[in-house]
Amino acid sequence: MTFLITGGAGYIGAHVVRAMLLAGEEVVVLDDLSTGKAARVPEGVPLVIGSVLDRKFLDETFAEHRITGVVHLAGKKQVGESVEKPLHYYEENVGGLTVLLQAVAAAGVRNFLFSSSASVYGMPDVDLVTESTPCLPLSPYGETKLAGEWIVRAAGKAHGISTACLRYFNVAGAATPELADTGVFNLVPMIFERFDKGEGARIFGDDYATADGTCIRDYIHVADLAEAHVVAARKLVEWGAQGEYKDLTVNIGRGEGVSVREMVELVNEVTGHTDPAYAPAVSPRRAGDPAKVVASADRISAELGWKARHDVRDMITSAWEGWEAHRKA
Numbered sequence: 001m002t003f004l005i006t007g008g009a010g011y012i013g014a015h016v017v018r019a020m021l022l023a024g025e026e027v028v029v030l031d032d033l034s035t036g037k038a039a040r041v042p043e044g045v046p047l048v049i050g051s052v053l054d055r056k057f058l059d060e061t062f063a064e065h066r067i068t069g070v071v072h073l074a075g076k077k078q079v080g081e082s083v084e085k086p087l088h089y090y091e092e093n094v095g096g097l098t099v100l101l102q103a104v105a106a107a108g109v110r111n112f113l114f115s116s117s118a119s120v121y122g123m124p125d126v127d128l129v130t131e132s133t134p135c136l137p138l139s140p141y142g143e144t145k146l147a148g149e150w151i152v153r154a155a156g157k158a159h160g161i162s163t164a165c166l167r168y169f170n171v172a173g174a175a176t177p178e179l180a181d182t183g184v185f186n187l188v189p190m191i192f193e194r195f196d197k198g199e200g201a202r203i204f205g206d207d208y209a210t211a212d213g214t215c216i217r218d219y220i221h222v223a224d225l226a227e228a229h230v231v232a233a234r235k236l237v238e239w240g241a242q243g244e245y246k247d248l249t250v251n252i253g254r255g256e257g258v259s260v261r262e263m264v265e266l267v268n269e270v271t272g273h274t275d276p277a278y279a280p281a282v283s284p285r286r287a288g289d290p291a292k293v294v295a296s297a298d299r300i301s302a303e304l305g306w307k308a309r310h311d312v313r314d315m316i317t318s319a320w321e322g323w324e325a326h327r328k329a
Contacts, residue, residue, distance in 0.1 A: 009036030180322020205285030253295025
């Protein structure tokens, strides 16, 4: 098996590449390097630079590297930006996926794993979000992920491709410092960036109907997330070897909620930012933020035997080590 990992030079993608290699799989990375970094791709792993919107490029890549499976992580991922540029998000995320699946079908590839998101659920009013919870996305980004799932499943049924859609919850941490998230779009690196400015974290809203008034989220270590990709990809291969082509949709989370205030306080403790100057500041709520979104991880445990191994402290500690390493580099 040779897996093509699109977006494999990104934060999550590089962790998936690492996990696949550690599991003994052969991989090829495809990335346009718009946000990814070539330095994240391990030595000896082929890196092909280009866009999933380029069908000729895809056909050549599939043929040259004899691709037999695809893990698709490439795409635009910022909720706020998607509101400002919805057409761009639909072109990149839905259009790019459509072109990629056309190339997959033409090449006879029979395994396809899609990077989806908990954003497909929108603002679910439930204690635990299961895969059967209604999908009502609130942003163009979430809409493109839900539409992507529809396209993946339809293409799988039409062309005999085993497919999996993995709905990520809130990803944090790093397997190694060099692979850490250096962007400032997720809570933990956003707090780190404020520390660098001599400021404390910003909490958006403390008047929610939760124990401490702040939003509750389910956080997953990126190394655990990457391992989930390995077991899912292998399940697709197993089905194919049995002559079965199925589809699987699962949440990737720990099934445990952590409030924003709890997360901020733990970040301050782990990083040593306990001076009052770094105390969090509360700002008004952001539109569209649900009070609580926590995954049910029962299906992935039952279907794939996967369970998260790292806790929130592990996520923060590894993320901080990576942040400091990149800052000093």
